[in-house]
Every structure is written in C-alpha cells, then in structure tokens.
Amino acid sequence: MELDSLYQEVILDHYRKPAHKALQPNPTNQVHHINPACGDEVTLNLHMDGQKIVDVSWDGVGCSISQASTSIMTDLMIGKDVDSAMKVLNEFTELMQSKGSLKGDEEILDDAVALAGVSKFPARIKCALLGWMAFKDAVSQSQSGN
C-alpha cells in the first residue's frame, strides 16, 4: 500500500520513542519554529563547541512525520562538525524535493532514508523538514554569533 512508503516502521518507531526529545539546559542557541499550515511546533536547543555540534535536543508537538524526522535528525547531527552537518542537511532537502525519484544515500542519511516516501506527498514535506529547518536556523545563528 502506498501509505506504507510514507509510514515505514522505523518512522513509527521514532515517533513512539523520539530521540533527544527533552530540552537540555544552557544551549548555545535556541530556536522555535512553527508550521503555520497545520500548527506543528518545535523548540530546538543547540550546543556547540567551536565548529562541533555537541548536542541537539528538542521539544514540540506534531504529526508522526515531523516528530520522527526531528528525532532522526538529532541522531544524525550530534557529533558532526558544521560542514558535514550541512552536507547531510542538503542531501536530505534534495531527497524531500525529489517527488519520489530519489531513494537517498543510506551512507549519508542513515535512518533518514526511511523518509524518502514523504517526497511523494507534497503536503507532508513541510512536516518532514520542520525540525531540520529549525536546526539549520540554529546553526546559522551560532555561526553569525547571535
């Protein structure tokens, strides 16, 4: 069923047990993002050490896709430096815009390839990107020093 390409088991797992979903104190940067179309929200704390992403934690409300995607993203990003994090992020954004034509590189995206199916459901792409865009925003704030 088409639906199963959207809701792969790994997504439902992340949805039921989201990783790093508890805001850690004293972040380098904190951002709050909203998806105005559906009301989903995410607050994200970023801890940096130089160019290294030491920790990403978050809280928020949203559908399985946005929750799972944010959870997967934190797992992927923690421990990376900014440059490689941005590479992963770009890879993921491209996957989301692929309208089902890409499968995603598991080497780079790990669990996030499970979200490939989202790209066939235009209305859900914003859900999948919510946490990632919040992360991008936090990193860019950390780089420009605010």
Place this chain on the structure above:
Amino acid sequence: MELDSLYQEVILDHYRKPAHKALQPNPTNQVHHINPACGDEVTLNLHMDGQKIVDVSWDGVGCSISQASTSIMTDLMIGKDVDSAMKVLNEFTELMQSKGSLKGDEEILDDAVALAGVSKFPARIKCALLGWMAFKDAVSQSQSGN
C-alpha cells in the same frame, strides 16, 4: 434598421437645435448632474412661481440622446404645475424601463415618445434620463425649500 428606432428624426432635430439651452439668470433652484459612466453633464436652472414651473433652462455636454431628451423635457415641463410635471416624469421613466414593450402616450409625452426606442438599449437609458433626473432633483429641492 434597428438604429432608426433609437435616432428618430425628431431626436436629431432636438439635438441639432436644443430648446432652452441657455441658462436663465436668478433661478429658484440650480442643480448639476453627471453621468459618471460616460462623463455627460447637465446644469439645470428651474424658475418656480408657487407650484407652477415658469421656466426650465439648461446647459451641458452629452450625446444626442441626452441632449435631445433634455431639450424635449424642457418643452414639456415649462408651464406645468408640479403635480402634472411629476405625472409626465413618471410616465417617461416607465417608458424608459419598458425594454421596448411600451410606445408611450403621445397625449402626455408629446415629442418624448420618440425616445421610446431608447428603452431597447440599456446603456442609453441613463443618457435619456440625465436631464429628467436633474429636473426632478431641482423640483424636489424647490419643494423642500432648499
């Protein structure tokens, strides 16, 4: 030709030689009306003696229909008392709204029956009514004392 029902000879005569088209001084009431759709304008001077319409004179710019209709109207109204003037006016308004179904009572409307054809051209009805509405306005002002 359909056009001839609109432009009867008597209309073109009035257009070429409009009656009472020269504002007489010291009117009881003066009004200025505009047809915003086409820019036609009429200024009308009304001279009353009690309930009697002593004189109606006017100036303005407009198409043959508006000019002829105003000219015919002045011929009709001068010398009447307010009540019979309003009867003529109502008769004429009804004729204009008749969509070609009425011919007009020549006893009452005299030359104005030549305008019967206008009622088949919705865009021209306002032209034919411009002077008449100005007259109605002037009379009603004279009655309410402003």
Place this chain on the structure above:
Amino acid sequence: MFTSPLNGAEIRKDFPIFSKTMRGGGRLVYLDSGATSQKPNSVLDGERYFYENHNAAVHRGSHLLAEEANEAYEGARAIVAHFLGANLDEIIFTKSATEGLNLLAYSFGNSASTSRFALNPGDRIVLSEMEHHANLIPWQQLAKRCGAEIVWFPVDPDGRLDLSAMNDIISERTKIVALTHQSNVLGTINPLDQLISRTHEVGAVFVLDACQSAPHFAIDVKSLGPDFLVFSGHKALGPTGIGVLWGRAELLEEMEPFLTGGSMIESVTMTDATWASAPRKFEAGVPNMAGAVGLGIALQYLLNVGMNNVEAHEHALTQYALTKFADLERVRIIGPTDTKMRGSVLSFEIDGVHPHDAGQVLDQHGIAVRTGHHCAWPLMRKLGIVGTTRASFYIYNDEKDVDALIDGILATQKYFKV
C-alpha cells in the same frame, strides 16, 4: 436509520468531480465542504457561456457585449439579493468573505472621527474565541490603527459561546460586534437574537460571518437582523474568487469606500474624487463577472434544491454521524455532541493519532477531510489541542459517506495500532 429529503448519490451526478478515481483506487468521499464546496455542471456551464457569448467589461461600454455582460452581472446580483432577502443595492460582490471583512474594517478605519463607524481609543470591538482568522485579524489590525480594544466571548468546554457576561462584554464602549454564525471547527450555531439585540441596544453594529451558514440553511437578513453579513461563493457551490458582502442600505450610504479606482466614482480630478452610491462605491475595477454569474447560478441551484431541504439533509447526516461516532472508542468529538443549534461540521480527535496522520490514512481511502487548526488557532489554544480532524457535509454527501468515514477511522486506529 437515515432519512432525508435529499438523495446525495443522485445529487452527485450533477457534480463532475465525483467521477474521479482517488489515491486508494476508490471513489471520492468529499467531506471537506467546510473548506470549499464542489461545483455542479450548471455553474461551470454558466461561467463558460458567459465567456463564449457575453464577455465584456461591465459598467464601461455601450456595445452589445457590454450590455449583455452588464445584464448577466446585475442579474447575478438580483439572485444573491433574493437568496438573502436583501435589496438589490445592498449586495456587494467581493473576491471572498475575507475581503468582505477587510472591506468593513478598512472602511470603518477610513471614516471621519465624527462618523458612527469611527473607532476612538477605548472603543471596543467584540469577537469570540471561535472566530476564523478572517473574522479576527482584520479587527485586530483595525484596533491597533485606532487605539481600540479587542474583547471577546470565551468558548465553554461544550464548544458553545459563554454568554454569561454578555452585558459586560457588549458594553456602551462597544462599536462593533463581529461573530460567526456557525463555527467552522465546532459546528456550533450561535444564538444571534440576544447578541444582535444587545448590540443594537448599545448602538453598535453587528457583523455576521455567514461563511458556514449561508450555504447551509435559509437566511433572511431582514428577520435575522444583523447590519452586515459576508460569505464566500466557493463554499456555496460557486466559483473561486467571488464573495458577497451585504450591508443595510442606510449604513452603506454613510460608509467610506475601501478599494478605489474605476467604476466607483462620481467625479475625479487630479487631487480629489467623489463616490458613486452603493453597491458601485465598493466595487472598484473590472469585477469578477464570470465569477458573479457562476455564483448566481450556484445560489439558484441551492434555491431549487430548497434551503430547507439542504438543512434537513445535513441535519440527518449529522445526527447519523453523531450516533455512529458515539460507538467509536478513543475518538472524541470536539464540539456539541447533539444536533441542537449545530451544523454539519464535525471535528474529532483520535487518541494517539495526530490529525495530520489521520487525514493521511483517510485520504488513502479516498476520504477528503481537513486537518489542523482550521484557521482558528486561538480556539485550538483554548481547547488545549494542536488541531482536529474535521469532516464537513453538504448536499452531495449521504449516509454511505458517513459509513466510509467511520470505517476509515477504524482503519486509522488499526494502522497506527492505537
């Protein structure tokens, strides 16, 4: 048991979209008429006929096409007037209910400070917690520009307006009361009589958002008694891009224009202009002529069906759905659970399933519902939820659509193992 004067399946034959095949391979179960309605063939034919036979700019030409276009456009206005029990010159075509509400807010804001519509610091605009953003933000913005205050009726846990403090909320300082007739989230129909009489008692004007009512039951503005009313054509079987603002003639006469430009003037110089009378004063520019014509045909379609039949049909569907929902487990209706003073908009929550996910599974079964905050974010906050899943019914629905929805909900629960 389901009985209704209308046969939804028969009515669907007039609506070409219902021959579409949906994602799951099945038929379209359209339960999103609260967002926008589908269009019957007669509306699509009528729009096309206008373009193929009478297309010209209204109010601006004297050639044959222009005369015919004018007749078609003004004919549509006459149908709208008849539909609402209003006078011809009280009907203003807008692009949407949203524009109609903004028109009022901007026009009031443009008023001279001595006008009855002027808002001065300390003056109040009364709204409610169940308003759609379209009947909320324009008033917020107006209030900010004028230094006025927004006050509002709270919504109680049953999804009804709490009117216990009505006389304090609508007070001598109130200039405008703007409320929805029926909530687009809860289905609640508000008790207008007391609200309108209180509004008039304090000398304020009453603005009715009839987006979710005018398409669904008969409205007679003269007996209902508001001062202004708006609705959107696209929710009433009409085309997109056309809406209606009705206002009392004597109020429209006093009001300042909103959009300015061609066809709404009496006279113009380089520095100044004077206005035509209503409705022209409020219809600047070449209007959505085909849209108006289509809306006229749509409302005529509804009148032919009979607004009382429309109401009875939706009532029957709602009754049927509420009974079925009562048997579902871990599914909660958001809004009144009986049909008293309630329309056919049905919001619900499925425990453990986010509305967006529920909507996705239903979509896979060909069922179109809306999910999210429904442009009523303050209401969501008040109810402590992020959003709902909403089914809304119209004339082309029938009890099989309700059955499909119920099955879809069960399938959703199964899919997400909740």
Place this chain on the structure above:
Amino acid sequence: MFTSPLNGAEIRKDFPIFSKTMRGGGRLVYLDSGATSQKPNSVLDGERYFYENHNAAVHRGSHLLAEEANEAYEGARAIVAHFLGANLDEIIFTKSATEGLNLLAYSFGNSASTSRFALNPGDRIVLSEMEHHANLIPWQQLAKRCGAEIVWFPVDPDGRLDLSAMNDIISERTKIVALTHQSNVLGTINPLDQLISRTHEVGAVFVLDACQSAPHFAIDVKSLGPDFLVFSGHKALGPTGIGVLWGRAELLEEMEPFLTGGSMIESVTMTDATWASAPRKFEAGVPNMAGAVGLGIALQYLLNVGMNNVEAHEHALTQYALTKFADLERVRIIGPTDTKMRGSVLSFEIDGVHPHDAGQVLDQHGIAVRTGHHCAWPLMRKLGIVGTTRASFYIYNDEKDVDALIDGILATQKYFKV
C-alpha cells in the same frame, strides 16, 4: 499594405465568442481589448478541468485534491513569474490591477513611521495626467490619510508626458512614483528608463501600471527596473477576477500586509498575529484558484504565440490604421499619430458626433469599441474633451477589422450627416 507574423483570422478560431452573431446580423469585430480581452478555449477548458479534477482549498488541506489544487495554483504562479522574468516568491495573485494598486497604497499606509514606505506630511507621490483612475485615486486617498502631496507630470498636446521638469517633479521629497506603462486612452508608451533612474536617484519606489503593456509586449522586470508592477488577467486572455502584483523580494519582505485572515499568518492569538513571508503574506483567504490556473494558461498561450509576435502584429495593425485614419475627413486621432513609442490603443473624435453616438452606430455594424472618459477623467479635462471613441487591437484582430472600423466611421458620418 499589411504584413504581420500573425494571422488574426486564424487566431480567432481559438476564441469561441467570435462565432457570435451581432446586432446588425454580422460578425463580431472586437476592438475593445483595452477594456477586457476575449478568452481562448484553452483557458476555458483549463478552468473547467481544474474544477472537475482538482478543486479543493489550497494551502489548507493534505488530501489528494488539496495537493493537486496546490500544485495547479503554484504552477500558475511559476508561469506568471516566467512571463515577467521574476522570482516565484515575488508573484502575488490579486483580484485585479485595481486591487494590486490598492494593496500597495494600503500596505505603505500601514507602515511604521520609520519604514522606508511610510509617508509623512510633505512627502510626495508622483503621478501623471494620463493615469487610469485605478492608478490615481488610491494614491490620492493615501496622500490624504498621511498628509502627503500628489504632484504629477502634465501631458503635452501630442499626448506625451512632458518630462521637461522631471527633476523638480521627482524630487528629494518624493517617496513613490506611480505611472502607467502605456496610456489606455492615448496609446502613448512612457519612457521608463529615465523615469526609473531618477526615481531611484531620490530613493523613491517606482510602481508600474502594466495593464496595457504586459498583455501586449514582452516585459522583463529585472531589466526594466521598476520596484512594483501590476496587471489584470482579464486583459491578457485570462479569466475575470484575477490579477498580478509583482514586487522586488526585498521590498515585499519589509512590507506590511494588506488583507488579513487565513493562510497569511505565521501565528495568531486573540489580540495579535505575525505574518508568513511573501507571497503568502499578501494572499489572505481562499484565493481565486481556478482564476489563477486560467491566467497561467492564458499567459502560456501568449508565450506560445510569442510576445514579440504579439507586439509586431499590433504594431502592424496600428500602422495600418493610422494610415487609413489619415485619409478620413473630420476625424481626429487623440494621441500620437505615428507608431514611435505607441501601442495599439487608438482614440479618436468624429467632428459633430458624440462618442456615445459613434459607438452606437459602430455597434450596429458589429464593431465593439469603447466610448467615454475611459476612467481617465483628468486627462479628458486636460485635453478639453468629454470623451473619445477608442479602438484597441489584440492578437485576434486583423486588417479587415481595421477596414470595418473605417467603414463604420464613414457610415457614422453619413448617418449623422456630418
């Protein structure tokens, strides 16, 4: 002699209205495209296809129809962006050019006093004597609200802007310059280069009314250089009720919204709201989706014909008409009499015949022209006339239409014995 890359008679086959029989029993000679254009079958088919297959509220639903509606609507935006050489997010759908200009005027008026768009007492808005009421009255009203001043370029006896005092008229006090690209009365095309550079020199914004240009020749906003541009879909083969506002991304970003309501927000409470980014910020409410889709198809039709061909065709028609008019007696062209910097709008006066009467006789011959002040009343006053008779050409016209017009004018003179 008439040569053109396009064959009007062939093109007419795409436009169903041309099979209509007119008052006099003959064919339709449509010379009123300056008021509104006729629509090709592809536009009518496309609108209908949208309703029959994808109709749902955009930006608000996640079901299949809503996804498809969204794709269709945003696809139309992409075509408009391509048509103007603009970025996707710079295209705002309005209901008309009139709304677009009012949007700008109200948005500027809503700006904080520190904003670059704010008008303060003594600030100036620069217009011209040839503006359509739609590009005049909104600015008058804005000026009145803000205590700003309206100043303007006069029109010289040839129907050209008198730019001799340009640097005084566009001065350091100028905040906004709003001009038409092509006069809808005179056909004059204004020399934008110098006007736009002077505008930017003084730090003002340049608003271009492209109603009579965008449908008729290629425009690339990036190389042309204005800050904002509006046009109406219905004059560009598109449906009624849809228009376009283009604005530079960085300016749209800074601007306040105009209409407020659903789909233009980021977040909402009972007393406050924040905005989405452009274009959403400026598109409150359920938009005219079918209208946008139809406009996209219309512009694609024009692109397929080729805007350079459209321009060459109209140029040829104008050239041909001007030559023919030169042979007429007691007929005077109002506007430039050569084709240099002039479009295909042709106003004229027949000695001794009021425009309304001329239009009537032409109508009897199946010729649709517009008569009157053309929503440019100040220009009429300046030229000392009550109105003109106006013929305006488009792709579906050919030299036979011009011949018909000439014959019609001769018939008019004969009928009125002038």
